[in-house]
Amino acid sequence: MAQVLSTPTAPRLSGAFRWLLRHPIWGFVAVVFIFFSFATAHFFDVQNLQNVLVQTSTIGLIALGMTLVMINGNIDLSVGATLALAASLTVDIMGWPVFADWGNWQLLPAVLAGLAAGVAIGALNGIIVWKTGVDAFIVTLGAMLGVRGLVFVYTEEQSFYAMNFAYSDFGASSIGPLPTLAVIFIVCAIAIHLLLSQTVHGRNTYAVGGNREAAVNAGIRVGPHMVVNFMIVGFFAALAGITLSTQMGASTPNLGRDYELWVITAVVLGGTKLTGGAGNIIGTLGGVLAIGILRNGMNLMQVPAFYVLVILGTILIAVLFLDKQLNRKGEEELRL
Amino acid sequence: MASTTSPDRIKDLTTVLARQGILIAFILFMIGFGLVSDRFLTPENLMTVVRQSAIIGVMAIGVTVVVLSGNLDLSVGSMLSFATVLVVDLHDKLGAAPAIGVMLVATLCIGAINGFLVGFLRLNSLIVTLGMLSAIQGVTLIYSGGKNVDIADQETTWFAIFGRGEVLGMATPIVIFLGLAAIMHLVIAYTPYGRRIYAVGGNPTAAVFSGIRRNRVVFSTYLVSAFCVGIAAIILGSRVMGSQNNVGQGYELLVLSAVILGGTSLLGGSGTIWKTVIGVLILGFIQNGLLLLGFPYFAQWIVTWIVIILAVWLDVAAKRGRLFSPIA
Numbered sequence: 028m029a030q031v032l033s034t035p036t037a038p039r040l041s042g043a044f045r046w047l048l049r050h051p052i053w054g055f056v057a058v059v060f061i062f063f064s065f066a067t068a069h070f071f072d073v074q075n076l077q078n079v080l081v082q083t084s085t086i087g088l089i090a091l092g093m094t095l096v097m098i099n100g101n102i103d104l105s106v107g108a109t110l111a112l113a114a115s116l117t118v119d120i121m122g123w124p125v126f127a128d129w130g131n132w133q134l135l136p137a138v139l140a141g142l143a144a145g146v147a148i149g150a151l152n153g154i155i156v157w158k159t160g161v162d163a164f165i166v167t168l169g170a171m172l173g174v175r176g177l178v179f180v181y182t183e184e185q186s187f188y189a190m191n192f193a194y195s196d197f198g199a200s201s202i203g204p205l206p207t208l209a210v211i212f213i214v215c216a217i218a219i220h221l222l223l224s225q226t227v228h229g230r231n232t233y234a235v236g237g238n239r240e241a242a243v244n245a246g247i248r249v250g251p252h253m254v255v256n257f258m259i260v261g262f263f264a265a266l267a268g269i270t271l272s273t274q275m276g277a278s279t280p281n282l283g284r285d286y287e288l289w290v291i292t293a294v295v296l297g298g299t300k301l302t303g304g305a306g307n308i309i310g311t312l313g314g315v316l317a318i319g320i321l322r323n324g325m326n327l328m329q330v331p332a333f334y335v336l337v338i339l340g341t342i343l344i345a346v347l348f349l350d351k352q353l354n355r356k357g358e359e360e361l362r363l
Numbered sequence: 364m365a366s367t368t369s370p371d372r373i374k375d376l377t378t379v380l381a382r383q384g385i386l387i388a389f390i391l392f393m394i395g396f397g398l399v400s401d402r403f404l405t406p407e408n409l410m411t412v413v414r415q416s417a418i419i420g421v422m423a424i425g426v427t428v429v430v431l432s433g434n435l436d437l438s439v440g441s442m443l444s445f446a447t448v449l450v451v452d453l454h455d456k457l458g459a460a461p462a463i464g465v466m467l468v469a470t471l472c473i474g475a476i477n478g479f480l481v482g483f484l485r486l487n488s489l490i491v492t493l494g495m496l497s498a499i500q501g502v503t504l505i506y507s508g509g510k511n512v513d514i515a516d517q518e519t520t521w522f523a524i525f526g527r528g529e530v531l532g533m534a535t536p537i538v539i540f541l542g543l544a545a546i547m548h549l550v551i552a553y554t555p556y557g558r559r560i561y562a563v564g565g566n567p568t569a570a571v572f573s574g575i576r577r578n579r580v581v582f583s584t585y586l587v588s589a590f591c592v593g594i595a596a597i598i599l600g601s602r603v604m605g606s607q608n609n610v611g612q613g614y615e616l617l618v619l620s621a622v623i624l625g626g627t628s629l630l631g632g633s634g635t636i637w638k639t640v641i642g643v644l645i646l647g648f649i650q651n652g653l654l655l656l657g658f659p660y661f662a663q664w665i666v667t668w669i670v671i672i673l674a675v676w677l678d679v680a681a682k683r684g685r686l687f688s689p690i691a
Contacts, residue, residue, distance in 0.1 A: 104616075159676040160688030165623055166672060168616055173668020179661035243690065250690050285612075288493055295490055333504035340498030347486050347494075 052296050052313035052346075056320065063324030070324055077206050081274070083319035084212035087312070088267040089290045090297075091219045092260030094311045097294055098223075099256050100236040100303025101156065101163035106264040106290060108174035109148045110283035113265030114272040115178055117141035118187040121194065131193045142265045148174055149261020153254030171287065178280050186279040189272070198273025208270045215263070220308040232256065236303025292343050293318050298350075317342075384677045385626050388670075389641055396652035403655055410534065416647035417536035418443075418595045420640065422614065423621045424547050425591025427639040430622055431551070432584045433564040433631025434481055434488035438473070439592050439618055441499035443611030446470045446596030448503055451606045452512040459522040467593045473499060474589020475582070482581035496615065503608050513605030526602025536598045541640075543594065547587075548636040560584060565632025620667060621646050624674050645670065 047054050064071040089106050096103050120126075121137035152170055156163045189195055200207045223229040234242040235249050243249055264283075272278045297314030299306025318339065325335050397404040422439050429436045446466050453462035477495055481488045514520065524530075530538045551557035562570040563580045571577050600606055625642030627634025649670065650663040680686050 155672060157690065158687050159672070160679050160683065160690070161672060161675045162629060164629060165675050168620065168623070169668040169671040171616065172620065172664040172671075176661040176664025176668065180659050180665065183659070184661075250688075288496065291490075291493065292497075301487055301489060331505070331509070333501045333509070336497045336501030336504070338501075340494040340496070340501065343494035343497070344480060344486070344491055347490050348480075348484060351484075351486060 050298065050310050050313055051349075052298060052310055052317055056313050056317050059317065059320050059324065063320065063327070067324060067327040070327055073204070075323070075327070077201075077204075077209065079316075079319050079323045080209035080212070081206050082323060083315050084208045085267045085271045086286065086289050086293060086318065087212050087315040088215060088263045088270065089260070089286065090293045090311050090315050091215055091308065092256075092263035093290050093294050094297070094299055094306055094308060095219070095223065095232055095256045096163075096260050097291075097299045097301065098232050098236045098303055098306045099253055100239070101253060101256070102167065102291070102301070103149075103152065103257065103260050104164065104167040104287045105148065105152060105170035105174050106260060107283035107286035108171050108178060109145050109261055109264040110268035110271065110286060111178045111278070111280060112148065112174055112181075112268070113141035113145045114268035114278035114282050115182050115187060115280065116144050117269050118189050118194070118272055118278040119182075122187070122190050131191065133191060134194060134197075138269055141269050142262060145261040145263075145265020145268070146258050147261070149258040149264075150254060152261070153257030156257070157250035157254055182278075182280045184280055186277055188277045192276070194273055195276030198270065198276070208274070211266075211270065215266070216308060216312060219259075223308055228252070228255070233304055236305075238304070289318065292339065296343065296346055384681070385624065385638060385641055385645075385674055388674065389645055392645065392652075393648065396648065396655075400652065400655045403652055408651065408655075410537065412647045412651045413537050413540070413644065414534045415651075416643050417540040418599050419614065419618055419621060419646065420540045420643040421543055421591050421595040421598065422618045423625075423639050423643050424544055424636060425588035426618050427622050427625070427627055427634060427636055428547070428551065428560065428587045429488075429584045430619075430627050430629060431564045431631060431634055432560050432581050433567065434581060434584070435492060435619070435629070436477065436585065436588050437489065437492040437615045437619075438477060438495035438499055439588060440611040440614035440616075441496045441503065442470060442473055442589065442592045443596055443599065443614055444606070444609055445473070445499050445503040445506075445611075446593050447600045447606040447610055448507050448512055448608055450596055451514055451600045451604075452507065454514050454520070454522055454600075455516075459520060462522075463597060466596065467590070470589045470593040470596070471586055474585045474587075474592075477589070478582035478585030481585065482578045485578075500609065500612075507608045509608065511605065511607045514600075517604040522601050523604070524601070525597045526599065526604075536602070539594060539598060543591070544636055544640050551636055556583075561632055563631070617646070620671055624671055626674070626678055628678075 069075055089110070093103060093106065117137045117140065119137075120140050121133045123133075126133035126136060148170065152163070152167055155161065155166045159166075198208060202210050205213075223232060231242070231247050231252055234245065234247060235252055239249060267286075268278075268283065271282065293314035294306070294311050295301065295314070296317055297306065297310030297312070299310065321339065321342075322332075322335055325338075326332070393404070402408055422443065426436050426439060446469070449469060450462050450466040453465055456462075457465065473495070477492060480486050480491045514522070517523070525535055525539070528535045551560065559570070559575050559580050562573065562575055563577050567577055570580075599610065603610075621642040622634075622639050623629065623642070624645055625634065625639035627639060646667060649666050650660075653663050653666060654660065
């Protein structure tokens, strides 16, 4: 593909094709989408596609925030634990006796508390990364253990059930043809896309990830900037915890285990660089959808879930390999 | 740093304190728990903790070698599931010795795949081993058909010696853990091979220019890591006499926590095996001490969170010469 780019015909390539070269993951999404539409009877079905969107939304929400953090050159491994903390807090708090006669309004303080917990964990991670200078990988690895420990201690290793059925009704509701949870995800994706592509904060996100030294010299307050991004990913992890628990009407202390790995996989598939400075929300959406469609489609084909793990792992490594090959060719051309 | 004037000597002292911070923290920690709980510092309790730490410890030795060369191995948890299921399942089919042999070869093959991808193709080790984590878990589930495995004849098999037996009056897992740690410490600290690992981790470009074949060194570290996982699987399979097919889930990050606690830099080139052993023991003693004091089981994770960040912060601050990061 890089060779195609380098030939003199490149400017004449159609816009769609060039767009696809920038977001190769969408080509993959299209291929698996078409494949499963023909290979299975029920994939290309309005109800199933709604399902894919809902299933995708949980990992997708976290991936939106993770994209910002990873473009910054940081990483957040604590999102799965934060998700469980927010879900447990929300489902527990709405049942507190204080709010007993609040009716459906009891959801409000519960959801706010869950979201606040996510933002607080994000802020804590960010401030530690900023002030101590310890690598985000280590800080959030610690938080991943510690926050999960908090969840287990807080819940006393019990699952909570939402006694107010408005909560689970919300998870099953629709706005027009789209499930409400999918609408939430799409709205958030558009918001973060605009944040990243149209605002000063977005431009700073790339600047800090691309060259931190230069960003400091350009007068960007790198520390608070990174804290904000950690707060955003914490917020989205909490939001994903709440939407996930509305689907079940319950929360378990093990909720969201390994989600950090799925989210990072999706973001990397979407073309965001671990070293920071590159990436975008459109790619991340592609990565999230690729995983969602693969899981759903193979499930419909009655492929055991085990094979999905093997295929996803292989695809992740293959994408990394291809990316490296393409980029290496790019570098050589630059040198010429 | 080395200087004879007196203010510098004080600075030297603080540097030494910070450098050996993990050891000092460990000693203070042991004394503290010993004062609060009279069951903590008994020989039986100490031995129990070391025995329980053996599996994470053996894996941590291998991961330390990988991290020293500047890479990560997140696939060790899945690999532990795979190896344990394999050795337990084959035990009844082939007998103990062939089962161990086949399992070690299969595990080394996985290590070789990791090593090839990271060493020779130069792919990012975090993503590669993340992909392998998922793939190996899938392979394990396919192999076991989603079922858990166990050994039928648990009383008479000599396989029991690795997890349940004793050698020279000490529990075998302790002997294996400390023995492997001692050997690997000598190899890493005193042989040309060890020096190559530090060189590759510390400055890959300089290592290549001084004639070290970086690809091969990185490749070999993944073989070491896989071998250690194989040993850990023998201990685990023998102790439990069975295996769940996701038994190693989450181990990769516990192991990495122990390595980080031991002061090994994730950037590579700095760290030692014996400090990793200290890191492993700290994790074990935190768990044990908190349980003896009556805290809930998972409180240890909260304490581990704080200890990891404080330990690395201290380390970073000592190298930087100031407590807080200068970033605005």
